[in-house]
Amino acid sequence: MKTLIKISWRNIWRNKTRSVVIIVAIVLGLMGGVFGAAMRLALEKQQFEDTIETQISHIQIHHPEFIANPEARFHISDGLEIASDLNKRDDIKVASPRIVFDGMAATANLNAGVRIKGIDTEIEDKTTGLEELIIEGSYLIEEGRIPSIIIGRRLAEKLNTAVGSRMVLTFQDIEGEVINASFRIEGIYSLPSRTFEERKVFVKNTVINEIIGDAKAVSEIAIVINNPDDFRSVASELQNAYPDTRVRHWGDLQPSLYYSLEVLDEALIWILIIVIMAVSFGLLNTILMSILERARELGMLLAIGMKRAKIFSMIVMETTIISLFSGVVGLLMSYGMISILNNTGVPIPGGDGLSELGYASVLYPSLETGFYFQIVVVLVVFAVLASIYPAWKAIRLQPAEAVRQE
Amino acid sequence: MKTVIKTKDLTKIYNSSVAPVKAVNNVSLEFGEGEFTAIVGPSGSGKTTFLNLIGGLDKPTEGQVIIDDTDISNMKESKLFDFRLKNIGFVFQSYNLIPVLTAKENVSFIMLLQNQAKEAMEKRAVEMLEQVGLSDKIDVRPSKLSGGQQQRVAVARALASKPKFVLADEPTANLDTESAFNLLDIMSRLNKEENITLIFSTHDQRVIDRARRIITLVDGAVSKDEAFDR
Secondary structure, three states: OHHHHHHHHHHHOOOHHHHHHHHHHHHHHHHHHHHHHHHHHHHHHHHHHHHHHHHHOOEEEEOHHHHOOOOOOOOEOOHHHHHHHHOOOOOEEEEEEEEEEEEEEEOOOOEEEEEEEEEOHHHHHHHHOHHHHEEEEOOOOOOOOOOEEEEEHHHHHHOOOOOOOEEEEEEEOOOOOEEEEEEEEEEEEOOOOHHHHHHEEEEEHHHHHHHHOOOOOEOEEEEEEOOHHHHHHHHHHHHHHOOOOEEEEHHHHOHHHHHHHHHHHHHHHHHHHHHHHHHHHHHHHHHHHHHHHOHHHHHHHHHHOOOHHHHHHHHHHHHHHHHHHHHHHHHHHHHHHHHHHHHHOEEOOOHHHHHHOOOOOEEOOOOOHHHHHHHHHHHHHHHHHHHHHHHHHHHOOOHHHHOOOO | OOEEEEEEEEEEEEEOOOOEEEEEEEEEEEEEOOOEEEEEOOOOOOHHHHHHHHOOOOOOOEEEEEEOOEEOOOOOHHHHHHHHHHHEEEEOOOOOOOOOOOHHHHHHHHHHHOOOOHHHHHHHHHHHHHHOOOHHHOOOOHHHOOHHHHHHHHHHHHHHOOOOEEEEEOOOOOOOHHHHHHHHHHHHHHHHHHOOEEEEEOOOHHHHHHOOEEEEEEOOEEEEEEEOOO
């Protein structure tokens, strides 16, 4: 075995240029694949952080009519009790009850359509980390004479207002009557999503529920689950548990994001397969060339009594060594590349436009260590498969003819 | 003299697209231990095919090849590999050394395939390289050796595992006169000193002049079988 490995290793370096070319091709292919995978994971991670964790949560529960008509009157019966029950479940990290409806926000001279969210400040902070998003002023405080409101940075710019100023909200109460209420801007938050910043305003649910005339009205329950991968099964379970409501997971709430990640997943798998297949075909070509050049020598080995199985193993060994060697080099270089990019970040072309849609404009690629090993295992498996044809060609040689080949 | 190789009505027919070709035609011969035989004849007379048949590299269409009472004509391939490994040494026209191994490693390789102990294998390899006059080239790779030196390594390799006989297909064809004489001196000496059976296929008069038995093939059949006292 030791000699077989020694011969295989030396055979690889028999034609240095050819071996270096294929090694470089494998290393570059591997780096490309790793980069793609790391970017995909970075995108998913940032989408979760920017959109799902801070904006919509994993699952939301509404009154079925609320989806088409986001008005205060379409609230969930026993919403507070449901939220309380959900907060006791092991698979749910936190469930935040909200009263949500559309209205108009006005300052002295300007106004804009907004979605008003009445929240339980403590639970909401655990759900979306709202307090950490505040860039000016402070989080919602115990109410004084004028109730507090938190608005987005872009809405503040649009309405030309600031922390400490007053804002009047106009909306319908539980009976459909139009109400005006005055608030003091307590804090301004910031998120990558322009639409979210422009549209969503937060007030305390105790205040807004009193204004709309129903202290217990809940029109939305935002849920963060412990294992984000279980979002489908948990949503389905909740839908069965609360049939009078409409339960939607983040994929239903953000279908474009959901499908783009799904498509990206599929595309990435195909890209990886194509890269590894291209590399494998390159390797197959290299090994095949080497076999054809060594036909006389292989014929001699067969003639003196080296068994075909051993020759087969020798060819597969050469491929395994070259792919392992390239794999390890590629891994180290990929690891270095991802580590650097994880620090510097990768700006996405047209990032400003993306941020309007709630997408991050800079990605920070990263990969779990296990992935590096997985990709090398896949590479070696494909390489070994690619070596079967040249190895088969080698063992089909007829020694009497092969030893006389020019 | 003990018979090492015996062929009985040995025939090999190649089915070419035009018409079947009888490369070896009904050859019955015996080779004794320690013989130095040259198989001669014009190109296409069947010398190499005959060597391939007695070396177990090709299967006869008819007839038998018996080596030390073992009929190898219809032996299974896997057994034939073992048989060749243990009993037959080969020297090829183009040396056919493994370029990535040193002279010593090339000589040891066949013993390695036989699973011999490392120390014994290395000792024997060095001993054989000394016998062919290459004790100073033990750790040199084939690319750094002349054609004559490479062929001497090939001879050392063929003899290292102490085979029953050595088949040499045109071993001097690619060598200059001095290298050829040098090689023949070595092979003659080993033949006499170690009683090794040597069978050459050759056109080379230098080889023919050394052989103690000359078999002439014409159209695959034996036309002459002469013995000489040399």
